Amino acid sequence: MAVVLLAAGLVLSCSQSDEKLPILSRREAVTKVVDGKSVTDSVYQTIPDFAFVSQYGDTVTAKAIANKIYVADFFFTSCPTICPKMKVQLKRVYETFKGNPDVMLLSHTIDPAHDSVAVLREFADNLGVSGRQWLFVTGDRETIYDIGQNSYMVTAQQDSSAPGGVVHSGAFILVDKQRHIRGIYDGTTQEGVDKLMNDINRLLAEYKS
Amino acid sequence: MTIRLGLYATLAGLLTLASCQSDEEIKRQKYITEGILLYKSNCANCHQADGKGVAALYPPLAGSDYLANKDKVICLIKYGLNGPIVVNGKRYNRPMPAQLQLSDLEVAEITTYIYNEWGKETGLTSVTAVTPILKACETNAQQNPAPASAP
Numbered sequence: 001m002a003v004v005l006l007a008a009g010l011v012l013s014c015s016q017s018d019e020k021l022p023i024l025s026r027r028e029a030v031t032k033v034v035d036g037k038s039v040t041d042s043v044y045q046t047i048p049d050f051a052f053v054s055q056y057g058d059t060v061t062a063k064a065i066a067n068k069i070y071v072a073d074f075f076f077t078s079c080p081t082i083c084p085k086m087k088v089q090l091k092r093v094y095e096t097f098k099g100n101p102d103v104m105l106l107s108h109t110i111d112p113a114h115d116s117v118a119v120l121r122e123f124a125d126n127l128g129v130s131g132r133q134w135l136f137v138t139g140d141r142e143t144i145y146d147i148g149q150n151s152y153m154v155t156a157q158q159d160s161s162a163p164g165g166v167v168h169s170g171a172f173i174l175v176d177k178q179r180h181i182r183g184i185y186d187g188t189t190q191e192g193v194d195k196l197m198n199d200i201n202r203l204l205a206e207y208k209s
Numbered sequence: 210m211t212i213r214l215g216l217y218a219t220l221a222g223l224l225t226l227a228s229c230q231s232d233e234e235i236k237r238q239k240y241i242t243e244g245i246l247l248y249k250s251n252c253a254n255c256h257q258a259d260g261k262g263v264a265a266l267y268p269p270l271a272g273s274d275y276l277a278n279k280d281k282v283i284c285l286i287k288y289g290l291n292g293p294i295v296v297n298g299k300r301y302n303r304p305m306p307a308q309l310q311l312s313d314l315e316v317a318e319i320t321t322y323i324y325n326e327w328g329k330e331t332g333l334t335s336v337t338a339v340t341p342i343l344k345a346c347e348t349n350a351q352q353n354p355a356p357a358s359a360p
Binding site: 078084088126127 | 255257264265266303304306
């Protein structure tokens with residue numbers, strides 16, 4: 001039995017590591033002039049540059065994630081519904097990849113009116129997170145919703161009728177070093193996040209080969 | 210003959226007693242079954258299915274000395290809580306949202322589950338016990354409402 005399982009595990013791990021993670025970013029048309037001719041090509045959208053403020057009060061731009069793969073999510077500290085689940089799960093990711101200089105976590109608050117720098121700092125402290133590997137960022141509400149909906153492709157819309165006042169997707173988004181989206185996971189479940197961690201390892205392996 | 214009658218009487222008495230206890234036991238199990246489901250949908254997000262809470266964010270129920278304040282616990286299940294509390298010597302300061310949609314019976318079922326699972330109780334906390342406690346703290350809660358969790 002154990003042998004069969006082991007064999008199955010080997011087959012699985014082989015087939016998985018052979019295959020690269022797909023690029024899920026949307027394609028967009030780009031028109032360039034090549035040799036005097038106008039050529040339209042399609043390229044993958046990338047996560048655009050941004051400027052938010054972290055739990056330590058400093059400005060975080062795309063420089064912070066340069067040459068790193070990272071997991072992005074959207075939450076707010078006073079959310080009683082799915083956020084606690086998401087944070088428990090993301091904490092597992094944090095513990096697993098703690099100290100790995102190639103991996104970062106970026107949690108955006110969708111309630112910047114309440115989630116000030118001090119509130120985010122206390123939340124991170126209370127969650128047992130220190131250092132800069134997991135940044136909790138706040139900023140202009142519209143900008144956060146915009147990057148969430150248009151760049152990370154998650155639903156971050158306000159809906160005052162839902163418990164907690166905001167409906168959001170509970171998704172974790174895996175972004176590679178070229179700022180392409182490589183996976184979207186259910187951040188509220190153990191299985192979803194197990195898959196995320198497996199895919200982080202696969203993505204890390206792509207950069208080693 | 211009288212001995213036999215006496216024996217029957219005793220047996221009948223025992224049977225009644227047994228069925229009484231099992232009625233009580235069936236009720237307790239109903240409370241707990243409902244309580245588990247209600248706990249999962251209303252409490253476990255923060256306090257976790259195993260009742261251990263999350264780091265310094267959300268306090269544990271398992272092994273929690275706060276359970277000694279049973280009336281307070283019953284009130285905060287429905288009306289939430291604001292401001293710092295100390296659980297097992299650790300300070301927690303995160304608002305707990307009110308769950309005003311919970312009926313008295315549902316609060317009783319959650320309380321029964323929590324105290325059977327983590328409070329070393331073996332009986333049920335009946336709805337008749339819970340109603341006056343909730344009544345008493347309702348007035349309090351209206352004067353001092355827990356914050357809305359919505360932004």
